[in-house]
Amino acid sequence: MSPVENLRIATRALRANKLRSALTALGIIVGVAAVVCMVSVGAGAQAEVSEKIRTLGANLLLVLPGARSSGGARLESGTQPTLTEEDATAIRRELANVQVAAPLLSRSMPLVALNRNWKTLVAGINADYLVAREWQVVEGRAFNGDETVSAAKVAIVGAVIVDEVFDGRAGVGGSIRIGNVPFTVIGVLDKKGLGAAGRSQDDVVFIPLSTAKSRVLGAVHGTTREALDFISIKLADASVRPEVQREIEELLRQRHRIRRDASSDFRIENPADVLTARGAAVRTLGILLIAVAAVSLVVGGISIMNIMLVSVTERTREIGLRMAVGANRRDIRWQFLIEALILSLIGGGAGAILGAVAAIAIAWNAGWPVLISPWAIMIACGFAGLVGVSFGLYPAQKAARLDPIAALRFE
């Protein structure tokens, strides 16, 4: 008897009980969908983390203002204006392994251009900052030395600003107003995408640090503002990171005149660590869900076995009849094995599609790249098939072992 005949018999039997077949395959569907979805989401999240680390700039360290202690109560980080532009200059000048130490001072402010309002992040920087972040100016130019020193009213804008404020038209040469101060746009930055906090890094306007201190950010209180948000430090080499970290610590404690037993009024962070930790968390969650999926596959297999046993009992007379007209044990065994296999493979196929769709939806929402792993699909479907065969074998064997006379007499 040809396998095609068995396939025909099996599909007919499954079609005769459509709802039952669908419910039986459900366990497999859920299991395979979970595996495919989690592997794809995990891969996408991993790629996203790598991409963020890349857009952050390689070998970056951040120095942030520390928490202020007030009578034993430690206040929020950044409450103490402790970092200054001079600190950045000193780090750059005195530490050999530091390529760039870029100060940054920022605040969210309303922006007016043409007749449009837009609230965005306004950050005062030197040209060094763009070097530290490995951020290219794709149109126009970066700040030159003069502009940095003379508090010039020039701005470099992110891609989002071009899209939202200038309607995607060339921004260079355009004029914007920040607070009450008019600026001329001299450069447009390359797209960076979402940052670690999930906010677009391209929704930003950079102005010279001196301008920010004297005319825009500091001017809110009518004074010059010295305290920085943070200093971005680019290292010559990742391997010197611990050493440089110690050197910065030492230098700044000395500059801030901190007693030996007192805690620092700043902290040093490696932004890539946070992202890597997040990637690891996503991976752990993925492994957990794949474990759940494996359980679901086994439960799916058991439900296939259960239904196949019911099916064999229900069709005892049919089996007896088939044997009487010439079916041998192998024919009967294959008939039920193929039925179980089809159930599990249909479940696997449906699960793979469902899992891929879910992964695409999740990636879409999270802004991750969609990475459907063909390996995950193949392994999950292969496993589903294996479950079908191993759990279908016993019922099939039971059917094949029936005594034709007893089977024919079965009521």
Next chain:
Amino acid sequence: MQPLVRTIALSKQYPSGEAVVSAISNVSLSIAAGEFVAIRGRSGSGKSTLMNLLGLLDRPDSGEYVLKGQDVAKLSEDARAAIRSRDIGFVFQLPTLLPRATALENVELPLVYASVSRQRRRRRAMDALARVGLAARGHHWPNQLSGGEQQRVVIARAMVNDPAVILADEPTGSLDSSTSEEILSLFDGLHRDGHTLVVVTHANEVAGRAQRQITLHDGRIVHDERAAGERSRPNVINQESHP
């Protein structure tokens, strides 16, 4: 000339609680090609057991069974399945059609297991259906057919493989008298066409059609007689019953 079916001292016992019950003991009989034989007896006389043994659904505990010159008594289950597929056609009591297959597909079933190609299968099944007068009903489902029509489909299935022997167990058991008559005429026709028929029954009108009547009592042959007016086949009427 060698008989088509020959059994020598065939015995079969079944365990029944503590005791062992003999269903068939020392049955020896020969059936020639083309004979129409009725096996009669009360229920419990062992006639169904004899039919299961003749149809290779079961194995005897002792004795010999030679079918078409081949000793088939000691064959494995799969080897017996192959012989059933080739040489035996069964007509059981209703219902023995697969409910989810059309009449034509039901008739094709033995050919499926005999690995006959799809086209030849379809043609032979159509021929068999035409032979029982159901050529137009091939694509009906069993539940769309009357009881008599269903039994005719079963007969078409039994003869589609052109088997050496057609075995029927109470073929009119669940049919009314006029439908029974149709089925019996069909058996007469098959006999005239040269098919070998063995019918197990306790109904007189069924047994009366047969050329030869074998009566079983307590698992033994107590009577084996040919009806008057039948063609003489002295070389095959070879009663070897040991009372």
